[in-house]
Amino acid sequence: MGLLEQAVDTLHGYFELGNDRRPVEAATLVACPECPNVYDANCATRVVAETPADIDHLLADVDVNYSALGHRCFKIDPLTPPPFVARLVVEGYQPAVELQSVLETSVDIGEPPVAIRPVADTADWLSLAKLLRMDHLESARKRSVECWPQAITDQMVEQKKRKAPGVQFFLARVDGNDCAFFSSWPGVNGIGKVEDLFTVPSFRRRGIATALIAHGVADARRRGGELVLIGADVDDTPKLMYYRMGFRPLLLYSSYTRTLPPRSAPAARGGRGRAG
Numbered sequence: 001m002g003l004l005e006q007a008v009d010t011l012h013g014y015f016e017l018g019n020d021r022r023p024v025e026a027a028t029l030v031a032c033p034e035c036p037n038v039y040d041a042n043c044a045t046r047v048v049a050e051t052p053a054d055i056d057h058l059l060a061d062v063d064v065n066y067s068a069l070g071h072r073c074f075k076i077d078p079l080t081p082p083p084f085v086a087r088l089v090v091e092g093y094q095p096a097v098e099l100q101s102v103l104e105t106s107v108d109i110g111e112p113p114v115a116i117r118p119v120a121d122t123a124d125w126l127s128l129a130k131l132l133r134m135d136h137l138e139s140a141r142k143r144s145v146e147c148w149p150q151a152i153t154d155q156m157v158e159q160k161k162r163k164a165p166g167v168q169f170f171l172a173r174v175d176g177n178d179c180a181f182f183s184s185w186p187g188v189n190g191i192g193k194v195e196d197l198f199t200v201p202s203f204r205r206r207g208i209a210t211a212l213i214a215h216g217v218a219d220a221r222r223r224g225g226e227l228v229l230i231g232a233d234v235d236d237t238p239k240l241m242y243y244r245m246g247f248r249p250l251l252l253y254s255s256y257t258r259t260l261p262p263r264s265a266p267a268a269r270g271g272r273g274r275a276g
Contacts, residue, residue, distance in 0.1 A: 001189065004251060007102065007229055008077040010187035011253050012045040014195070015075060017185075018162030022065070026058045027074075029065050032162070035155040036069055037148075039257055043073035050081035058084075059091070070262070076254040085256070093256040098231040099239050101247035102191075103217060112211035114180075119169040127171055127178040129157045135198040160196075168219055169196070172208050179203040184216035185225070192217075192225020197238070213245065 001009075012028070019032040019041050026049035032041035049058040062072055074093070076085055119128055133153050140147035160169060160183070172180040180199040186192045194216040199209050217228050230247055232239035243249070 003102070003191075003227075004078060006189040006191045006227075007100065007250060008079055008253075009189055010191040010193055010229060011077065011100065012075060013188050014163075014167075014185060014193055015040050015043060015045060017166055018159065024058070024061055026054050027062075029062070031065070032159065035159050037152045038155050038159055039071055039073045039255065041155075041159050042066060042069055042071070043075055043255070045075045047074060047076070047080050047084055049084050051083075055084055055087050059087075070260050071257060072260070073255055073257045076256055078251050088256045088258075091258065093258045095254045095256050097234045097252055097254045099234050099249060100229050100231050100251050100253050101239070101242050102250045103228045103230070103245075103247045105246045107214040107217050107245055112215065113207045114172045114174055114211050116170050116172050116212065116215050119164070119171060119181075124171060125157065125161065128160070128169060128181050129153070131171075131178065131181050131198060131200070132157060134200060138201070167195075170212060170215060170219075172199075172212055174203060174206070174208065177203075180208050180212055182212035182216050184220040184228075186220050186223035187225050187229070190224065190226045192220030192223075192228040194220060194228055194230050209241070210245070213242075 016028065016030050019030050022029045022031070026047060027044045028046045030041065030043050030045055032038065035041045044058075044062055047058070049055045066072060072093075074088060076095070117124075119125060133150065136153055137147050160167070163185075167183050167185040169181060169183045171178045172182075180203065181196065182194065183196045184192065184194045194213060197209055197212060213230070220228050229250070230242050231253065232242060234252070
């Protein structure tokens, strides 16, 4: 198995972790009935359907298995057959693309400018949930849209709890304030993943994000992830910071989503309100 295949295995495994996982003939169906509005918890991964008949069969299977949901979502990697991706476009699916970069070297930032601790108890989870809501509100303001209800943020927190302790979440504290969070996972096949970076705006440009990344990378490697992946929206600036830290661009990983006729509440696209 080469680096690309290993990385893809880790990326799919991240979304499968903590959720129901049902392999079918041409994909793996991931589901979490307790978090129905989180796209990343209710999606199809590892798609291999290529012929028109196989594609028809998989789309029908997905409709049956996700009939209670207001969305359909597929995780698309560089190994996904192009005819399947093309069919999703015809069917009205919209892509959200992430650049996945890999770190093969060390990250040395010297003395971290912040106290970092693992999320370990109820108080820590409440603090993380507060920061996550701030992240969602900021994201909605940037896009000039209404933020989804608190209940959907709560479902995303539940998703994080389900992935723990395999995925370890961290909080950063400055001057007595929890001001940032991040997570790390050793992944599979020696390819780890760090994810979910957010810093309160008033605490940015102090080296906190860099310290969290270095801490997360060290944790993933300590638990078996020799190489480490990090994702960034292709139209956002963090990818440049990751590149300067030594992360090498490796692949594009996409969420193709189709929203069905409106239900009672808007759905959330990803673990932090975005794909990935």
